[in-house]
Amino acid sequence: MQPDRSFQSFASRYRQSSFTYDVKRDVYNEENFQQEHRKKAASSGNVDIDISTVSHHVQCRCSWHKFRRCLLTVFPFLEWMCFYRFKDWLLGDLLAGISVGLVQIPQVLMLGLLARHLIPPLNVSYAAFCASVIYGIFGSCHQMSIGTFFLVSALAINVLRTQPFNRGHLLLGTFIQADFSNTSFYENYNRSLSSVASVTLLTGIIQLSMGMLGFGFIVAYIPEAAISAYLAATALHVMLSQLTCIFGIMISYNSGPIAFFYNIINYCLGLPKANSTSILLFLTAMVALRINKCIRISFNQYPIEFPMEVFLVLGFAAFSNKVNMATENSLMLMEMIPYSFLFPVTPDMSNLTEVLIESFSLALVSSSLLVFLGKKIASFHNYDVNSNQDLIAIGLCNVVSSFFRSYVFTGAVARTIIQDKTGGRQQFASLVGAGIMLLLMMKMARFFYRLPNAIVAGIVLSNVLPYLEAVYTLPSLWRQNQYDCLIWMVTFMSAILLGLDIGLVVAVTFAFFIITVQSHRTKILLLGQIPNTNIYRSFQDYREVANIPGVKIFQCCNAITFVNVHYLKRKVLEEIEMVKMPLTEEEIYTLFSQNEEGAQRGKICRCYCNCDEPEPSPRVIYTERYEVQRGRESSFINLVRCSRFESMNTAQTMSEDQVPYITSSSSQRNPNYEEVEKVWLSDDPSRSMTITLPEASDTQVRATKLLPYSTSTILPSIHTIILDFSMVHLVDARALVVLRQMFSAFQNANILVLIAGCHSFVVRSLEKNDFFDAGITKAQLFLTLHDAVLFALSRKLPESSELSVDESETVIQETFSETDKVG
Secondary structure: OHHHHHHHHHHHHHHHOOOOOOOOOOOOEHHHHHHHOOOOOOOOOOOEEEEEOOOOEEEEEOOHHHHHHHHHHHOOHHHHHHOOOHHHHHHHHHHHHHHHHHHHHHHHHHHHHHHOOOOOHHHHHHHHHHHHHHHHHHOOOOOOOEEEOHHHHHHHHHHHHHOOOHHHHHHHOOOOOOOOOOHHHHHHHHHHHHHHHHHHHHHHHHHHHHHHOOHHHHHHHOOHHHHHHHHHHHHHHHHHHOHHHHHOOOOOOOOOOOHHHHHHHHHHHOHHHOOHHHHHHHHHHHHHHHHHOOOEEEEOOEEEEOOHHHHHHHHHHHHHHHOOOOOOOOHHHHHHOOOOOOOOOOOOOOOOOOOHHHHHHHHHHHHHHHHHHHHHHHHHHOOOOOHHHHHHHHHHHHHHHHHOOOOOEEEOHHHHHHHHHOOOOOOHHHHHHHHHHHHHHHHOHHHHOOOOHHHHHHHHHHHHHHHHHHHHHHHHHHHHOHHHHHHHHHHHHHHHHOHHHHHHHHHHHHHHHHHHHHHHOOOEEEEEEOOOOOOEEEOOOOOOOEOOOOEEEEEEOOOEOOOOHHHHHHHHHHHOOEEEEEOOHHHHHHHHHHHHHHHHHHHHHOOOOOOOOOOOOOOOOOOEEEEEOOOOHHHHHHHEEEEEOOOOOOOOOOOOOOOOOEEEHHHHHOOOOOOOEEEOOOOOHHHOOEEEOOOOOHHHOOOOOOOOOOOOOOOOOOOEEEEEOOOOOOEOHHHHHHHHHHHHHHHHOOOEEEEEOOOHHHHHHHHHOOOOOOOOOHHHEEOOHHHHHHHHHHOOOOOOOOOOOOOOOEEEEEOOOHHHHHO
């Protein structure tokens, strides 16, 4: 609380007394600034490299800090294990682990029912335990629970259809216990298990490759709206799949595009066969879990929820073992599985090419679900997750899982939420849950066989339902950002209509498209000066912003690329009321003929070999000229006035809304701008300052005798255009070509273009792309916007101006005031 009081006292003192500053310095452009100030040499960072020219030996020395950071990145468990707070975290992790472990047992037993395949539950339990240990070592999300996710497993149905067993009835949802004495049935069943193992192995290899190659960076470009929508669609898919357990009916399961609506229709057709007992048990679980949200437990000031899931699972499992309940459970499914446990074997490598497409689809969905869920949980607890490390971790989990012939593993949505809300703080809770699950499956598996499936469905639905609450935030999201709302709706609808695999590709593609459109849709603002200050703001935002006569300031608020550079040029021409006129063939010939003829003569008279470097193609100076738009020239005449002064140092008192400047008339025809003074006049003497502009080199004045001048007799009223690049972080190669031609065309129209506030890396980009030449130099790049304005107000007007008078007695004073604007 002490820093808050000190900040409030500072704010109160700041409101009572304002601060002023007075700076006197030369006007800097990039050319003279680099001459006076040396740039910092490129450093090699923290790595010391010693190269010996005699032994040709390179020695690299890394700091301990980097080694420790690298070690903690590869093995994140070292951080929480070394700094584990037993007093604060142990009870919560134990409670969360017990809850997750008990909920995972019936989910393992129900996996064959939902995934439409019979895999021994003990194999899945061993694989889940190994996956939890692997993710606990290599994973970066503290509350993540790893396990099978039937929606991901359902994507492998197309693979299982190629190796059907039991006449394919299991895939269709009709469980018929066939004669296991039939040898062909065992062969087909073992072949289907081998296909599942191959798909899981190839999925893990793809995920490992994605993590090693750093594909996790893609997640950084996916907006939060897309992640929220994808998780909401996943929750809706989960709720739909649980209808099998809620109503106690089996349907012919569909997967792929539009499968969501086909399954809804099949469930509606099967409603007459629904089990009323299952529906009643489901409603009982939902009501109990809803009441549980009102019960709050605080441990060491950390709120946790009462573990109602533990009591539901244990209570109804014990009750169903004593009382025969007419509802669906896992007992019938367990009796159909021919094996209790299959020893780990090496997956079949011969059919990897046949399941490549399905494995790639599974890898994308599994990885995305894990990373999205991890980012969502990490944002709640204010820490970061390493997407590449999570890809490596889940890849290792699936590679190990393939040896147990289990399904693809990913982040379990419902169990992750249970682990988070019941007080889980670190991966120790996942290890506890996996250990309890494996121990109970080995010793007390039959105790959970009669647990009603409707109870598990109620637990799952109650925990995934909060992800659907994001729908209620759509109106506020639309008011905040229409682009994010559009991304949310497209992601949600694509994941529902096309499935989690194809919908993910569509959602990511659309999100990238929207981000690209946003990044390239630049906003060009016309700036003016706050009177008697060096502050420049947009005319749209402030009333007292004054226009500077003869100078137009444009602020570019984004990167300049080939997409928006033409919009920038069109905006500039509209503001200065000029039009572009394409050059005729005669003008283009006049512009280039002399250089090309000289080059051809040189090639005819000179002998050269093929090893010589080819000469660069002649640079296109510009292909269009700019002329003042007819019919609008009268609106600019009253902005320029001529006045006579006795001396150059004469000061006058002017109103605060005027922006005057005084220049020596003799400097109007001096290309070097020697001894040019700029004086800002105001009522406040402390704001008056005199700045001597730097001398410009001869290259600043461009020779334009070969350039075809406009035949228009109307001269532009604007003599300088300033582009504020302080917010520009990128200018691509094509945009530089257009900018260079625009600079040359404006120079031909007696308008100088200056760039202000250009970052150093943008300047280096200009240098690499040969932006500068004899006509466009670094002298046109100024450090600040105010430097560029001071230079612009000091430059000469065109020689043909009718305002020129006897240069020994006059100066040119340009003012802009409210009276002029009204007149």
